[in-house]
Amino acid sequence: MANTNILIKRSTTTGVPVSLQAGELAYSYLSNTIFIGTPGGNGVVNVGGQYYTAQVDAATSSNTASTLVKRDANGQFSGRLDGIAGKADVITNARNFSISGGDITATAQSFDGSAAVTLSASLNAVPSLGAGTYGSQTEIPVIQVAANGRVMNVTTSTISTTLSTSADSGTGSVNLLNDTLNFVGAQGITTSDSGNTVTFNVDDTVVRANAFTGGEQTINTNLVIGANNDLTVTGNLFVFGNTTTLNIDQFELGDPLLLLGVGNYFSDTFDIGFTAHYNDGSNAQTGLIRDVGTKEYHFFKDYTGILDANNNINLSDPSYREANVYASYFKGNVIATTVAANSITTTGNVTVGGNLVVTGDIVIDDLQVDTITANTLTLTNALTVPNGGTGKTSFNTGQIVIGSGVNGLTQIANSSVAVNQTFGSASAVAAFETDVYGRVVAVTNTSISIDTSQITSGTLPYTRGGTGSTTYTTGGLLIAGASGFESLANTTYTLTGALASNNTITSITVDAYGRFTAATGAAIAGLTVGQGGTGLSTITQNGITYGNGTGNLGVTAAAGGADQTWSNQILTVTNAGVPVWTTALDGGQF
Numbered sequence: 165m166a167n168t169n170i171l172i173k174r175s176t177t178t179g180v181p182v183s184l185q186a187g188e189l190a191y192s193y194l195s196n197t198i199f200i201g202t203p204g205g206n207g208v209v210n211v212g213g214q215y216y217t218a219q220v221d222a223a224t225s226s227n228t229a230s231t232l233v234k235r236d237a238n239g240q241f242s243g244r245l246d247g248i249a250g251k252a253d254v255i256t257n258a259r260n261f262s263i264s265g266g267d268i269t270a271t272a273q274s275f276d277g278s279a280a281v282t283l284s285a286s287l288n289a290v291p292s293l294g295a296g297t298y299g300s301q302t303e304i305p306v307i308q309v310a311a312n313g314r315v316m317n318v319t320t321s322t323i324s325t326t327l328s329t330s331a332d333s334g335t336g337s338v339n340l341l342n343d344t345l346n347f348v349g350a351q352g353i354t355t356s357d358s359g360n361t362v363t364f365n366v367d368d369t370v371v372r373a374n375a376f377t378g379g380e381q382t383i384n385t386n387l388v389i390g391a392n393n394d395l396t397v398t399g400n401l402f403v404f405g406n407t408t409t410l411n412i413d414q415f416e417l418g419d420p421l422l423l424l425g426v427g428n429y430f431s432d433t434f435d436i437g438f439t440a441h442y443n444d445g446s447n448a449q450t451g452l453i454r455d456v457g458t459k460e461y462h463f464f465k466d467y468t469g470i471l472d473a474n475n476n477i478n479l480s481d482p483s484y485r486e487a488n489v490y491a492s493y494f495k496g497n498v499i500a501t502t503v504a505a506n507s508i509t510t511t512g513n514v515t516v517g518g519n520l521v522v523t524g525d526i527v528i529d530d531l532q533v534d535t536i537t538a539n540t541l542t543l544t545n546a547l548t549v550p551n552g553g554t555g556k557t558s559f560n561t562g563q564i565v566i567g568s569g570v571n572g573l574t575q576i577a578n579s580s581v582a583v584n585q586t587f588g589s590a591s592a593v594a595a596f597e598t599d600v601y602g603r604v605v606a607v608t609n610t611s612i613s614i615d616t617s618q619i620t621s622g623t624l625p626y627t628r629g630g631t632g633s634t635t636y637t638t639g640g641l642l643i644a645g646a647s648g649f650e651s652l653a654n655t656t657y658t659l660t661g662a663l664a665s666n667n668t669i670t671s672i673t674v675d676a677y678g679r680f681t682a683a684t685g686a687a688i689a690g691l692t693v694g695q696g697g698t699g700l701s702t703i704t705q706n707g708i709t710y711g712n713g714t715g716n717l718g719v720t721a722a723a724g725g726a727d728q729t730w731s732n733q734i735l736t737v738t739n740a741g742v743p744v745w746t747t748a749l750d751g752g753q754f
Contacts, residue, residue, distance in 0.1 A: 173751040181754045184208050190754055254278045267314060290316055301325075301341060432456060435476040439467075450487060453477055463487040548572065564601070579603050641677070652677065661685040693717070708735065710743050720745065 173181065173190035181190045184201030190208070191198045196215035199208040223232035227242040235241050254277045261281050262272035270285035298305040298318045302325060308317040327338045327345070338345045347355045347362050352370035356363045389395045425436040437453030450465040456476060465487040469478050478484065548555050555572020559565060568574040579599075587594035587607045597606040624630025632648025640651035655675060663669065663685040673682035691697025699716030703709065706722035723733045723745045733745040 170749040171751050173754050175754045178754055180210075181208050188751075190751070252277065267312070290314075293317055434474050437461070439471075439477070448483070451477075455479060463489050564603075566601070576601070579605050581605060581607060643677075655679050655681050658682045659685060708743065718742070 173188070174193065175181070176193045179192050179195035181199055183206060184190055184199060186201050186203050186205040188201040189198065191213065197210045197213040200211050202209060219232055223234040225234055225236035225241045233241050258274050258276035260272040260274050261283060263270035263283060263285050267288050268285050269288060270283040273281045273283060275281045293316065298320055303320040303322050306319045306321055307315055310316050325340045327340055329336045329338060347357070349355045349364065352366050354365050354367060425434055428434050428436065433456060435453045435456050437451055439449050439451035442448055442450055447468065448465070449467040452461060452463050454461050457479070462479070463486065464477065464484060466483055466485040467477060467481065468483040469481040472478070559575055563575045563578060565573045566576055581604050587609060592609040592611050595608045595610055596604050599605050626632035626648040636642065637651040640654070642649045643652050657680055660682065661684050667685050667687050669683050670686045671684040672680065675681050692699050693714055693716065698709065704719045704722060707719040709717045709719050712718045720743050734749055735743055736746050737743050
């Protein structure tokens with residue numbers, strides 16, 4: 165390959181390539197540096213180039229800026245060394261170390277590097293500030309501090325050791341150095357001292373005032389309030405025990421509802437209500453309860469039994485009696501064994517389980533009974549619809565009855581269509597007309613257009629779904645005509661040219677019904693790419709074919725030249741993607 169050139173990547177505009185393949189070379193004419201790809205193929209490493217060779221070529225022993233240093237003929241070089249010296253015994257010019265100004269001073273000491281330097285420094289004295297101890301039990305120190313934190317002056321200030329005290333009754337004083345301040349609780353008030361905290365509390369004989377903001381208050385003994393004293397409770401009052409007795413003339417509650425049986429949600433084991441003592445010759449009780457057994461309310465009287473453990477009333481006690489209740493009227497249902505009344509007026513339901521004895525009038529908006537048993541039941545007027553009646557006293561036999569709102573039932577006239585009449589036939593279709601109630605009110609017959617004789621002996625017309633014809637040409641195709649189906653004449657097929665193994669059909673002729681009527685055959689001149697061929701009639705000897713889209717395949721020139729005996733050419737592609745032979749392997753630019 166004496167005449168084959170291998171070119172690496174290069175650039176005149178980019179100083180460093182972004183990345184190279186592992187082992188791939190590139191040269192930048194901008195930075196004059198040669199690069200090689202890293203082993204991972206994800207980076208570059210500079211390995212030389214004209215930039216570095218120029219640095220070496222410019223090396224000199226003279227003191228020249230920005231150049232490499234090399235020794236002269238005597239093994240020496242000129243220049244200035246900046247940084248840490250490899251070895252020095254002393255410095256050429258000794259210098260003094262000292263401290264002056266501010267609050268610290270020190271005598272100057274010379275340093276040339278031959279020995280260590282020690283500075284003896286001391287704080288400057290503060291004018292008018294003497295050494296000593298400040299402060300006592302009766303005096304506190306007052307300290308003046310400068311901006312740098314140094315104490316500039318100290319004085320003392322006398323403090324008072326007497327604490328004045330006062331109470332609701334009397335005043336006093338305490339010497340804080342010698343006396344002890346005692347906290348003593350009065351009746352119902354206790355005190356406790358723990359460390360630096362004194363706590364005042366009250367025992368269970370004291371009720372706190374309305375200014376108390378703590379939690380619940382508990383009194384474990386009896387609470388007795390004098391006759392001339394009031395007790396006002398602005399929060400909740402909880403009283404626990406078996407019996408709470410109020411010996412008062414009048415008991416008033418501001419709550420609109422009185423809640424009884426608290427906590428009786430789940431078990432329902434208590435009678436709920438109220439009971440009161442009275443005497444009608446002997447001690448007795450009366451009241452109103454909801455009985456836990458019957459789940460109903462009872463007014464009772466004459467009860468002399470003792471309340472059981474759940475404060476319940478025993479309805480089976482021999483002394484128990486139901487009490488009478490007087491009221492203007494009751495709303496709701498009345499269930500009774502016997503009802504006696506001079507007059508009953510109701511706008512709701514009345515249910516009577518036993519006898520109903522009425523000496524006056526009964527006005528009922530709605531009467532609902534399963535069975536009415538009576539010797540005589542006389543209705544002057546018809547029972548209206550709101551009362552469960554029809555609103556009529558009689559109806560015509562055989563007529564249909566319909567609703568008419570709250571005004572009563574209404575008769576409607578019978579249909580005028582004759583009874584047991586037959587409609588429709590083999591040559592007619594019946595058409596029915598109904599009213600809003602679904603009754604047939606009119607019937608008409610519509611004649612059928614095709615009679616029986618036409619169907620059995622005639623030709624079914626085209627317009628009636630028939631063909632309009634009785635015979636057709638054997639093997640002929642049928643097409644729809646204006647008045648019936650028509651026979652379509654057969655066609656003939658004509659071939660122009662010939663069809664052989666290397667021929668193809670170039671044209672086909674069809675009629676209006678899609679039938680083949682003619683075709684043309686011709687020899688294939690060249691199989692195109694679209695037909696699976698190359699599109700070429702001849703191909704250059706030793707040329708290499710390559711794709712060209714839908715066009716004919718491309719062919720390279722034959723490789724070779726005058727020096728073919730000693731080297732071979734390389735097949736590569738141009739920037740346009742065209743394959744060509746070359747003697748140079750070019751890495752391209754970056």
